[in-house]
Amino acid sequence: MKFQAPVGTEEERNSGQIWPGDWLDANKWVGTNPPKYQLGPGNLAYHTGADLNRPGDKDKLAPIFSIGDGVVRYARLVTKGTWGNLIVINHGIVDGKPLFSRYAHVEEIQPNVIEGQSIKMGTYLAKVGNQFGVFPYHLHFDISTTDKLNHMPTYWPGLDLNGCKEHFVNPKDWLSSEHIVGSLPDVSGEIIPSDNKPDRTNVIPISPTWYVIVSEITIYKNPNNTSEKLGTLTRGAGISIGNEGVKNENLIWGRINGGNLNGAWIAIRKADQTESYLSTNQIQSLGNVTDKPNKNLESDQTQPTSTTWYVTISQAFIHKAPNNSSEKTGMLSRGKQVILGNEGVRNQGMDWAKIVGSTFEGDWIAIRKSDQSESYLSTNRPQ
Structure with missing residues (x-):
């Protein structure tokens, strides 16, 4: 199957035009003869994707759409001076590899575009922005065929040419080609083996700071103890967790929100509530x-x-x-x-x-x- 362009009219997107109508790419992907482009005075970088715009600011506040089915991995303001509002979609496994699409400098992220939400191809995501006046109106759009954006949604290789080529592909060529769609991500945004699907559960308060109340706890890539270990936290350490979790392996898992481990998973307690590993209250001293x-x-x-x-x-x-x-x-x-x-x-x-x-x-x-x-x-x- 083919994925769609992130911009253009419904007719243009359904016809497979890449890029649709009078949309053009002002800063192309690095390619085989990689050009550097200037983000600001003295700030050069290799480009991870496409900067899509239309002549004469006709793209101002134009609608942006998901290129395919998936789950919203990231949808929030990063900073006004860098990415602005950023959206990352996890499309699951395509052509045997992870697939993520990223949409940057956007405005008016739509109410249904929230992290963990399933979406369809053509879902209206946001509007083309100018990063609060930092840039001319345009959509920065890139495609990653690794899971780099799963753990680092804001990843930017800068002058790391190898990193740029390793994690990103030419979006125009990729969208112009046919692809084999494998497993879609479940609503947690992760690819979970079919025999180990977690149950979604809304049991976690909205992004509070949680504290480790056991001597040490491990952080995992997916919400199960057999997935890749990404780090550990010791007793008393604080961490921010989002407001949705999954139940798996008789444990309630929460997804870490922010920091170097953003998007990773940590067990909060046993599902039968016989034992807890984290608490929203900082560890109290017994005194003397x-x-x-x-x-x-x-x-x-x-x-x-x-x-x-x-x-x-x-x-x-x-x-x-x-x-x-x-x-x-x-x-x-x-x-x-x-x-x-x-x-x-x-x-x-x-x-x-x-x-x-x-x-x-x-x-x-x-x-x-x-x-x-x-x-x-x-x-x-x-x-």
């Missing part, structure tokens, strides 16, 4: 943790200022003293709250705190392992 436990430690502690904590595991036992061998006085299930003081003791490889208020006044509960590899309570209510 005394590392000399014994049966009568509670008498050595001063009465602390109270804080509300929530159970983040399936059940947490309450003990008469800060050790697991002491008498159990009760049990709290996941999501239940308890008021704790700000001082604790360390015993049996765990940090313990004394309960204040309620029928368990003066009893003890374990908050986490002392090596911070696992937490049982959090000051943030489980999502």
Whole structure:
């Protein structure tokens, strides 16, 4: 099949004109005799695609369309001085390789063009812009046949000729040719093996900062533990995550929003809510943790200022003293709250705190392992 041009009338696009009507390419792809072009004073670069415009600013605010079916990978303002508003579409596997199309300097991104949204060929994406007056009106358009734009939607090779040729193709030649469409991306925007499709789930708050509450957690290319590992975060590290996730391998996964790992995936918690790895609340200190436990430690502690904590595991036992061998006085299930003081003791490889208020006044509960590899309570209510 053939993909369509990103501009032009419906008749022109359906006819396969590349480029349609009086649209022209002001800065062509690098080609075999690569020219450099000037972005600004002293700022030269090789061009990754085409700069499409029409004579006399007739392209001002002209509609821009998706060249094929796919999923919106990126749709937002980068900066006013570089890309302006940028859209990247993931078209899945075409000719046996990943395919991404990119549309830059646009204005008025349409309301249905949101990250993770499935779209069709010819979907109205945005309007031709001038990057807030930085450039003349035109559409920067390029096509990548690697997954570079999946992880770096704003990637720009500049004077790296090899990078330009490795990740981008001549858009005019590519659109003029027939192609074999393989797997389309699922709504997460990733190519997931058919036997490992995640369920879409809207369970994640809109782009808050989340904090790692285990000793270390791995970041993956796709929302499963068998995909490529892209990095790790240690306990206490903060990261921004978008508001949609997927359920896969009994885990709820969130997609990282921004930074060097933009678009990568991280597990937030087990799907059955028996264990959490991230929290929207920054890790709280227990205050002064005394590392000399014994049966009568509670008498050595001063009465602390109270804080509300929530159970983040399936059940947490309450003990008469800060050790697991002491008498159990009760049990709290996941999501239940308890008021704790700000001082604790360390015993049996765990940090313990004394309960204040309620029928368990003066009893003890374990908050986490002392090596911070696992937490049982959090000051943030489980999502």
